[in-house]
Amino acid sequence: MTAPILPGERPTFRTVAPAPLFTAVLAGLAVAGAVYVTPGSKRLAVACGAGAGALLLCAAVALAAHAYQTARITRRRLEAVTLDAGRLLQERARLSTDFDRERVQLTEELTHERARLTTELSQERARLTSDFSQERMRLTTSFAEERTRLTEERELERARLTAENKQLSEKARRDSHERAAALSATANAAGRMQALATGMLADLRAMEERHSDEDVLADLLHLDHRTAQAGRIADSVAVLTGARSGRRWARPIAMESILRGAMGRISGYQRVRVHSASDTAVAGHAAEGVMHALAELLDNAANFSPPSAEVHVYVEEVPAGVILSVEDSGLVMGDIQLRRAERAVSGDSTELGGLTGTRLGLAVVGRLSRKYGLKVSYRPSARGGTGVLMLVPQDILVPQDAPTPQVSLDLPEPSPSPQPSPSTPVDPEAVPESEPESAPSVRDHPWMSYAAGRTLADLDPDPVPTHESPERGILADAVTDVADALPEGLPKRRRGQALAEAERSRARAESPVPETPRPAPSADDTLARTARFNSFRRAVREAATDQGTRASDIDSDSPVSANSADSPVSAEPAPSLSHSEGNPTS
Amino acid sequence: MSRPGRDDSPDRLYTLTGGRTRSGPDSPFDLVTLVVAECDPATGMQSEHAAILRITEHPTAVVELAAELKLPVSITKILLSDLLTAGRVSARHPRKADLDPDVLEQVLVGLRNL
Structure with a gap:
């Protein structure tokens, strides 16, 4: 179950x-x-x-x-x-x-x-x-x-x-x-060289006036030429070392004199041909610089062209100023050389390191261009060589015909004036006495052109004060002298009596000479006589002061005194005053 | 610096004559030769030539010219030779001195009495 x-x-x-x-x-x-x-x-x-x-x-x-x-x-x-x-x-x-x-x-x-x-x-x-x-x-x-x-x-x-x-x-x-010391020593030496050269040139000029023998004159001119070249080299060194450039002219220098002054400082001046119709002038303070720069350019042109070739200088007035063109038929400069030359003359670099020893000239031109506003340019010349154009700007130019006392002064003079020494046909006094008439200088006839002198000084963009004031003093002095002189016939000496004391006897001895032929002094005669006497008086006074300054200059070494040693130049009228016995015709 | 009375021209004498120092053997000029301008100064002329022509509008002696120009007589002679060659001036010697010796003697006496 x-x-x-x-x-x-x-x-x-x-x-x-x-x-x-x-x-x-x-x-x-x-x-x-x-x-x-x-x-x-x-x-x-x-x-x-x-x-x-x-x-x-x-x-x-x-x-x-x-x-x-x-x-x-x-x-x-x-x-x-x-x-x-x-x-x-x-x-x-x-x-x-x-x-x-x-x-x-x-x-x-x-x-x-x-x-x-x-x-x-x-x-x-x-x-x-x-x-x-x-x-x-x-x-x-x-x-x-x-x-x-x-x-x-x-x-x-x-x-x-x-x-x-x-x-x-x-x-x-x-x-x-060391560099500063060397520069200053060089500048000092250059200044002294300049002063020496200037003094020597003045002495030579005085000797040339004195000796009429043509052989002596030829020798003197030869020395003159050599000295002028030496002076140019001293000027170059002075410019490069930054010292003051040589001389300053008290009045505008005509273009013709600028060209000739430049020519006179180079060795080959006889090969230079000048083509100029310009009547402008360069202001006094810049004239020396322009002359020096032109001399260097001319020297280059003459040195770098065949010894027989001519160097041509053309002067052309343009709105910006005056163009001086220097043309040679010598070596043609290549592009690189042209550029180098342009750079040298542009004055951009003021260093001394770029100097090559032999090419001082262009550096000098560069310095001067920078100082005076010159414009220098190079180009191949139509003559086959090199052409240099130098533009002198308008602001250092003065119209030459601004003071024209020359014509008005020359007019009364050709008529035989009674003064020039009835005793001898060639009186050495005639040289200083005729000075006011033929020289276009303002200060030589203050009685005529004092106003012109003022305007001239005002035209000058850079008037030199050191000579301005004494000059005006002299002008004013001369004017008062003229005012005094007109009624009396002869000016009274108020100033400079002590300085001219030594010369007074001579002045007294001469005073009858102009007085004798004074039957009825016309206005022109009076003016001319006054001017003559003024120049004589000034010459006497300067001779006295120059002797003093020259004595003090001899043992002083400063460049300032070296510059003031130009004074031998101013003694020019003095020798002819005191050397009447040197006249061969007397 | 610049002082009044110094030489006031940058011209050197040799540049005036182009370096020549003698006027040539056949120069007719001596100190008292009278010079007369034959034409007016032209533009572009050397300023000394122009000055000579202006001065010699009236007959002027060479020595006077030299004094006017403030140039040595030799230089003046060279300039005059140039002008003479160009035919712009003519030269004339002054009349021979046919003054009476009596007058000259009187002048001499007068001068000595000064």
């Missing part, structure tokens, strides 16, 4: 049937016995009652059997289920155990792994930390070493450089000092 556990299984008929059947048999047999034993009249009732009881018994037994069977099946199923449950519980317990064990194992593994990793990490960290600290230590050490080394090196280097710097600055200071 251990059938598979099936829900709804019921007890089968076979299992239930035997018991009721066995009971039924037994009951039938009992009923049948009871009926047999019972008398006949009561047998039916007994048979019916006994049969019904037997039937009831059979049914009860069947129910009991069925119930029993059912209980047994159920019990069996219960047992199976209980067994299953136990098995399941067991399984669960096993699983739980397994799980626990697994968990423990895993936990252990995890812990172990974590511990391992932690250990490794800490080890690694420790290693890295140590490495790092080691490296840091190493680097710190090396850095410190390096820094120390560098610091030491720097200190050394700095000390070395400081020493070197000191040495160099010392050297530079010494050099600049």
Whole structure:
């Protein structure tokens, strides 16, 4: 009866049937016995009652059997289920155990792994930390070493450089000092050379006036030429050393004189051909510079052209000024040379380092150009050589015809005036006496052109104050003298009496001469005579002052005094005054 | 610096004559030769030539010319020779001195009495 556990299984008929059947048999047999034993009249009732009881018994037994069977099946199923449950519980317990064990194992593994990793990490960290600290230590050490080394090196280097710097600055200071000393010595020497040359030129000029022998004159002119060239070189050195350039002219110099003055300072002046119709003049303060620059250009042109070739100078007036062009037919300058020459004459660099020794001229021209605003440019010449254009700007030009006393003065003069020495046809006095008439100088006839002198001085953009004031003083003096002289016929001497004391006797001795032919002095005569006397008086006074200054100049070496040693020039009228015995015709 | 009275021209004498120092053997000029201009000064002329022509509008002696020009007589003679060659001036010697010797003697006496 251990059938598979099936829900709804019921007890089968076979299992239930035997018991009721066995009971039924037994009951039938009992009923049948009871009926047999019972008398006949009561047998039916007994048979019916006994049969019904037997039937009831059979049914009860069947129910009991069925119930029993059912209980047994159920019990069996219960047992199976209980067994299953136990098995399941067991399984669960096993699983739980397994799980626990697994968990423990895993936990252990995890812990172990974590511990391992932690250990490794800490080890690694420790290693890295140590490495790092080691490296840091190493680097710190090396850095410190390096820094120390560098610091030491720097200190050394700095000390070395400081020493070197000191040495160099010392050297530079010494050099600049030496350079300044050399420059100043050179400038000083150049100034003295200039003064000597100027004085010599004046002396030569005076000698040329004095000696009429043509041979002597030729020699003197030769010396004059040589001296003028020497003077130009002294001027060049003075310009390059930054000293004052030679002389300053007290009046504008006509362009013709500028050209001739420049020509006179070069050796090959006879090859220079001048083509000029210009009547402008260069202001006095700039005339020397223009002349000098032109002389250098002419010298270059003459030196770098064949000895027989001519150098042509053209003068052209343009709105910006006057262009002097110097054309030679000599060497053609290449582009590079032209550019170099242009750079040299532009005056941009005032350094002396660029001088090559033989090419002083262009540097001199550059300095002068810069100083006076000249513009010099080079170009190939149509004559086959090199052409130089020099633009003299308008602001240092003066129109030459501004003061024109020459014509008005010349007019009264050609008529034979009574003064020129009735005794001798050639009186040396005539030279200084006629000075005011023929010289276009303003200061030589202050009585006529004082106003013109003022305007002329105002025209001058850079009047030289040192000669301005004394000149005006003389002018004013002369004017008062004229005012005094007009009514009396002869001026009174008010100023300069002490200076002219030595000459007074001579002046007195001469005074009768102009007075004798004075029947009725006309206005013109009076003016002319006054002018003549003024020039004479001035010459006397200057001769006296010059003697004084010359004596003081001889033993002083300063360039200022060297410049003031121009004074021999101013003594020019004096010799002719005092050398009347030198006249061959007397 | 510049002072009044010094030579006031940068011209050197040799530049006036182009370097010549003598006027030639056949020069007619001496100190008293009278010079007369034959034409007017022209532009572009050397300034001394122009001045000579201006001065010699009236007959003028060479020595006077030299004095006017403030040039040595020799230089003046060279300049005059140039002008004479160009036909711009003419030269004339003054009349021979035909003065009465008595007059000259009187002048001499007068001079001595001065």
